[in-house]
Amino acid sequence: MKVSLNWLRDLIDVPETPEELSREYIRTGTEVEAIDTVGEAFEHVVTAQVVSKEPHPDSDHMWVTMVDVGRFNLGEDGEPAPLQIVCGAQNFEAGDHIVTALVGAKLPGGIKIKKSKLRGVVSWGMNCSARELGLSGDHSGIMILPEDAPVGVPFAEYHNTADAVLDCEITPNRPDCLSMMGMAVETSAIFDRDTHIELPQIKREDTSVSVDDLVDVRVDDPALCSRYTARVVRGVKIGPSPAWLAERVAAAGMRPINNVVDVTNYVMMLTGQPLHTFDLGKLTERDGRRHVVVRAAHEGEQIVTLDNVERTLSANMCVITDDGNRPVCLAGVMGSLDSEIDETTHDVLLEAACFDSSHISRTSRNLSLISEASIRYERQVDRTRCPEVSRIAAALFEECCGATVVSGAIDVYPVPVEPATIVLRPARACAIAGADIPAAFMATRLTRLGCTVAEQADGALAVTVPTNRPDLEREIDLIEEVVRLWGMDSVPATIPAAKNHIGGLTHDQRLVREVGQILRACGLNETLSYAFAAPDDLTRCGMVDEGRGVPVKIMRPLVAEQSEMRRTLLPGLLTSVAYNEAHGSENVHLYEIGTLFHGRENASLPKERQSVAGVLSGAWGNITWNQKYAPLRFFDGKGIVEELLAQLRVEKVRFRPAEGAGFGFLQPGRGAEVLSGGTVLGWIGEIHPEVRDAFDIALPVVAFELDLDKLLTCAHDQGAYAGFSTYPSVDVDLAIVVDESVTYETLVQRLTSAGGKLLRDVRLFDVYRDEERVGADKKSMAFALTYRADDHTLTSDEVERVHGKLVTKVCRAVGGEVRS
Amino acid sequence: MFDAVAREQPNSGDPATQGSERHERDNMSILDDLQALENKAKDLIAAADDAAKLDEARIALLGKKGEITALMHMMGKVAPEERPVLGKRANELRRMAEALLKRRGDGLRREAMEALIGAEAVDVTLPGARPTLGHQHLITQISQEIEDVFCAIGYTVEAGPEVETSWYNFTALNAPMDHPSRSARDTFYVVDNAPGSVTHPEEHAAGESDVLLRTQTSGTQIHIMEHQKPPIYAIVPGAVYRPDTADACHLPQFHQVEGLVVDEGITFGDLKGTLDYFAKAMFGPERKTRYRPHFFPFTEPSCELDVSCHVCGGKGCSFCKHSGWIEILGCGMVDPNVLVNCGVDPERYTGFAFGIGVERVAALRYDLPDLRALMTGDMRFLAQF
Known part of the structure; x- marks a missing residue:
């Protein structure tokens, strides 16, 4: 809403500067986004007088004028005095007073005035038309000022156009503020000051004919239209608006078009009531009258709106029709092209109506068509004022368009509204504000806002609210008015006591943070990916649907690649690996903690689960003078998962070869399921080269994904302290040659169970393969075994006995032999 | 080396064969021996240019079979009236050797440490070996x-x-x-x-x-x-x-x-x-x-x-x-x-x-x-x- 200070000052005294007014608006809830000083647009534009006018030597329609601009003729840069200006207009003579834009001027339309040569003749400026000055649509010639106009005065000063326009953001609950009258009332409440709003009156009504003789109106569905008033004005002379009207319309941010359109726009900006005008002659006559029918649109019905777009309507939209047939207006949004006022219009049907806000809002949304009218209807228009607004507009048609107002008005008002009365308890207002606000203040300011306030015996205020304030329905709505006018900044700041409440993070919340800390300590960087997914994400990854539910599908996605919700974190992370590779960062170490969405066939809502995943690619770093980093492969990723589980004290951790169709995304032989006892936590492995190809990743990628919810369930807190043995340990090395098929896991299980209580640690320190020395399809696995007792120093006999038994048992169990 | 030093001992003969008439000459000869031994110890310690050689010198002089140890053992067989003089002299010799060994040892350790420090000096502006830590989003x-x-x-x-x-x-x-x-x-x-x-x-x-x-x-x-x-x-x-x-x-x-x-x-x-x-x-x-x-x-x-x-x-x-x-x-x-x-x-x-x-x-x-x-x-x- 653009609020012109000059216009506002017609309605209420505002001695404040634009900045002061803006501060008060912001303080009380009207955001001011900018203050435009209109006079600035007329910098370097001055009043002038034509001294002489000679035909251009090289053109049959241009004139070379010498123009007196008084003290603004500086004689710089070879400027002659008077100023020489080449001019194409035909409507002036020597001696006329005109408006001249000097070199350096920037006109409202964006034209920059420079010294130029027109067909060989130098021109030091431009003689302006009203349109070039943004004052009206008149471009029939340059603007001619009265003979007594001074010469050489800044045009802004002469024209008194110096104005400040506050660009106000009106919140959706305040339709009243989408009007100058509403802003005047708001200003009156802010400053506790009277308004002086004078409205134009119809001077003479043509009683020879009544509006009912010319038009009738039928509203088929009161749910769509709660009030429809119509007037007829005849004999309009379409032409440019008077300057005052064009200025107001321009200040409100609309382009002046012609007197009829400008009047409707002006009245809408003044009152907040959208108006529509029909060319009466373009409506069908039957029985000597025109018949306006307001009805729901037929499904598929079409209308070409004023913006020359054909629009297909649906049944929940409301149309104004010509005798029930042809729609001539998409009610409350935009008129039709074929009923528009044009140069030939003689008689005008003026509509001031009230349409249902939710229907207008839907219509506007569904057609992507927003107009000044729809914005106001969406937020609710005050239906009690339709007749008054219609009168104001008719009076201005009479004044500005030379029209005759036909006597009477049609008023179809199926759903009348009465002002509501709300009880406001001043003590309650103070209790919610946390401030001592006097009841008298509340009464005064609410009255300023247009309420009628009566004090009840119990001290409460009975507040009757104006019908143009649909946001005032409950006591709390009035309390909001009181608090914002009192000033939020004047309320003392306090901190609640929070009695009987304990806060802080829960155990699981702390664990989730710990998971992140551990992964970062392992060298991974946290990243965030979109929770959206492409429909082919799983296929692209070589993953299966099984166990992941059905996809959650977005009805209107922005892009096809984001039309579902993710069921795994892997595609997002692989996309980041590819992104980094493509941008020259080959060493990628990422983890993400995020939500997965597992849709269900017969349920509206999906299961949401928290997941933690990581990717490693490249190396930990580039080679340096003292460090050479190996490429990151399976065991680097596995080590991180092992460390994570160990830090979380997850018990009975196992890694089971990932086999089968469910693991097609992992390179065979380099993938494992991660388990704690019987609970599958997730997987770890190298991404299958084919999947890497699908994501355009050149280097090997190790990845893991674990179910965070399960991980938290399997995590354990630190138990009681366990003492160390103070007795020395004995280390024995053992290399066993076994078949390739014997896994490390099997060997360690055998060693551990065979070693009994005394065996405290088993550490694999070498795996050796050599066809000649070890044998084909065999490997030698070398372990460092640590023996120790808690209560005595082991003797060498003891160790030999236990170790001997262990060797025998293990070799027998795995079919291995000791390598000497 | 130990053997060589042992062989050079002038009084390695069986004390049981020594007669009292020889006391005068023996005393004189012991004093001479002490003097010679002192000179020898000084030379030996000064010549030790590393920890191993110094340790060899210590063993040759003060080890179980060392020359000064042997000399100390002989004191029991010296005539009682001569013991205070000779004993004092022998003790002085031992203390001197110990002190020389310690001083030489300290010196060698200091030299070794200085050599090590010199060898290990680096350009501290070279980049360190940084662990890889991740960042939080x-x-x-x-x-x-x-x-x-x-x-x-x-x-x-x-x-x-x-x-x-x-x-x-x-x-x-x-x-x-x-x-x-x-x-x-x-x-x-x-x-x-x-x-x-x-x-x-x-x-x-x-x-x-x-x-x-x-x-x-x-x-x-x-x-x-x-x-x-x-x-x-x-x-x-x-x-x-x-x-x-x-x-x-x-x-x-x-x-x-x-x-x-x-x-x-x-x-x-x-x-x-x-x-x-x-x-x-x-x-x-x-x-x-x-x-x-x-x-x-x-x-x-x-x-x-x-x-x-x-x-x-x-x-x-x-x-x-x-x-x-x-x-x-x-x-x-x-x-x-x-x-x-x-x-x-x-x-x-x-x-x-x-x-x-x-x-x-x-x-x-x-x-x-x-x-x-x-x-x-x-x-x-x-x-x-």
């Missing part, structure tokens, strides 16, 4: 910082579903059925696999359904009030979704932290005190705050909170669009309708709520030129924070 950092600020004043941290129903996301929050934010242009609706099965089914226009991606964390207010009785002091960090094409200032998925307080006697002043504390904790103790009345369907009175601009200190600059203020969050007193929707008596309980845009805080703090950088997983970006 900027958005998580800020979310957790906000969590910590509020946990410190007794708040709990709650969570809610990201796929929501229109009841929780809009209706229960007092948003009118035709509120523009409900349109498919402003909300991602989701295909409903079981239409009408949610707890509060509603009628929807084409392209809309009961199920949606939450457009705000505010819906969690309802979940919290359904499951907890006041007093409630909670914040809810989380991802939210809106159909905005990603550009420098918008992401279709971003993050909010919702705050909710419901208790007896909560006032607008309490909201101010709490958010003043938050603003100073997050943005610095010198920052000023300003509360501007605004409109949200689920709070009343509603307002937006500005903090004074950190670039110009409130004087006005291009960063704050010459206002001196920067908007950081929306807030207000919980609308009584919302309390009623959750079965909370608005006459007994009042409350306030607020919503903080995490990306906005990040952009303000670090002057991020393009929010999309938050979502690419670019290592160069992640490693900065």
Whole structure:
């Protein structure tokens, strides 16, 4: 809403500067986004007088004028005095007073005035038309000022156009503020000051004919239209608006078009009531009258709106029709092209109506068509004022368009509204504000806002609210008015006591943070990916649907690649690996903690689960003078998962070869399921080269994904302290040659169970393969075994006995032999 | 060497064969021997140029079979009247040898250490061997910082579903059925696999359904009030979704932290005190705050909170669009309708709520030129924070 200070000052005294007014608006809830000083647009534009006018030597329609601009003729840069200006207009003579834009001027339309040569003749400026000055649509010639106009005065000063326009953001609950009258009332409440709003009156009504003789109106569905008033004005002379009207319309941010359109726009900006005008002659006559029918649109019905777009309507939209047939207006949004006022219009049907806000809002949304009218209807228009607004507009048609107002008005008002009365308890207002606000203040300011306030015996205020304030329905709505006018900044700041409440993070919340800390300590960087997914994400990854539910599908996605919700974190992370590779960062170490969405066939809502995943690619770093980093492969990723589980004290951790169709995304032989006892936590492995190809990743990628919810369930807190043995340990090395098929896991299980209580640690320190020395399809696995007792120093006999038994048992169990 | 020294011993003969008539000559010869031994010890120790040689010298002189040890042993066989002189002299010799050995040993150790230090000196400007540590994502950092600020004043941290129903996301929050934010242009609706099965089914226009991606964390207010009785002091960090094409200032998925307080006697002043504390904790103790009345369907009175601009200190600059203020969050007193929707008596309980845009805080703090950088997983970006 653009609020012109000059216009506002017609309605209420505002001695404040634009900045002061803006501060008060912001303080009380009207955001001011900018203050435009209109006079600035007329910098370097001055009043002038034509001294002489000679035909251009090289053109049959241009004139070379010498123009007196008084003290603004500086004689710089070879400027002659008077100023020489080449001019194409035909409507002036020597001696006329005109408006001249000097070199350096920037006109409202964006034209920059420079010294130029027109067909060989130098021109030091431009003689302006009203349109070039943004004052009206008149471009029939340059603007001619009265003979007594001074010469050489800044045009802004002469024209008194110096104005400040506050660009106000009106919140959706305040339709009243989408009007100058509403802003005047708001200003009156802010400053506790009277308004002086004078409205134009119809001077003479043509009683020879009544509006009912010319038009009738039928509203088929009161749910769509709660009030429809119509007037007829005849004999309009379409032409440019008077300057005052064009200025107001321009200040409100609309382009002046012609007197009829400008009047409707002006009245809408003044009152907040959208108006529509029909060319009466373009409506069908039957029985000597025109018949306006307001009805729901037929499904598929079409209308070409004023913006020359054909629009297909649906049944929940409301149309104004010509005798029930042809729609001539998409009610409350935009008129039709074929009923528009044009140069030939003689008689005008003026509509001031009230349409249902939710229907207008839907219509506007569904057609992507927003107009000044729809914005106001969406937020609710005050239906009690339709007749008054219609009168104001008719009076201005009479004044500005030379029209005759036909006597009477049609008023179809199926759903009348009465002002509501709300009880406001001043003590309650103070209790919610946390401030001592006097009841008298509340009464005064609410009255300023247009309420009628009566004090009840119990001290409460009975507040009757104006019908143009649909946001005032409950006591709390009035309390909001009181608090914002009192000033939020004047309320003392306090901190609640929070009695009987304990806060802080829960155990699981702390664990989730710990998971992140551990992964970062392992060298991974946290990243965030979109929770959206492409429909082919799983296929692209070589993953299966099984166990992941059905996809959650977005009805209107922005892009096809984001039309579902993710069921795994892997595609997002692989996309980041590819992104980094493509941008020259080959060493990628990422983890993400995020939500997965597992849709269900017969349920509206999906299961949401928290997941933690990581990717490693490249190396930990580039080679340096003292460090050479190996490429990151399976065991680097596995080590991180092992460390994570160990830090979380997850018990009975196992890694089971990932086999089968469910693991097609992992390179065979380099993938494992991660388990704690019987609970599958997730997987770890190298991404299958084919999947890497699908994501355009050149280097090997190790990845893991674990179910965070399960991980938290399997995590354990630190138990009681366990003492160390103070007795020395004995280390024995053992290399066993076994078949390739014997896994490390099997060997360690055998060693551990065979070693009994005394065996405290088993550490694999070498795996050796050599066809000649070890044998084909065999490997030698070398372990460092640590023996120790808690209560005595082991003797060498003891160790030999236990170790001997262990060797025998293990070799027998795995079919291995000791390598000497 | 040991053998060689041993062989040079002049008095290695069997003491039993020595006669008393030889005492005079013997005494003289012992004194001479002592002198010779002293000279020899000095030479030997001085000649030892490393720890091993010095140890050999020590063994040759003072070892079990060392020459000075042997000399000391001989003292028992010397005539008693001569013992004091010879004994004293022998002891002097031993002490001298010990002292020389120690001095020489200390010297050698010092030399060795100096040599080592010299050899190990490095160019300390060479880069160190750095462990690889990961970084936390900027958005998580800020979310957790906000969590910590509020946990410190007794708040709990709650969570809610990201796929929501229109009841929780809009209706229960007092948003009118035709509120523009409900349109498919402003909300991602989701295909409903079981239409009408949610707890509060509603009628929807084409392209809309009961199920949606939450457009705000505010819906969690309802979940919290359904499951907890006041007093409630909670914040809810989380991802939210809106159909905005990603550009420098918008992401279709971003993050909010919702705050909710419901208790007896909560006032607008309490909201101010709490958010003043938050603003100073997050943005610095010198920052000023300003509360501007605004409109949200689920709070009343509603307002937006500005903090004074950190670039110009409130004087006005291009960063704050010459206002001196920067908007950081929306807030207000919980609308009584919302309390009623959750079965909370608005006459007994009042409350306030607020919503903080995490990306906005990040952009303000670090002057991020393009929010999309938050979502690419670019290592160069992640490693900065």
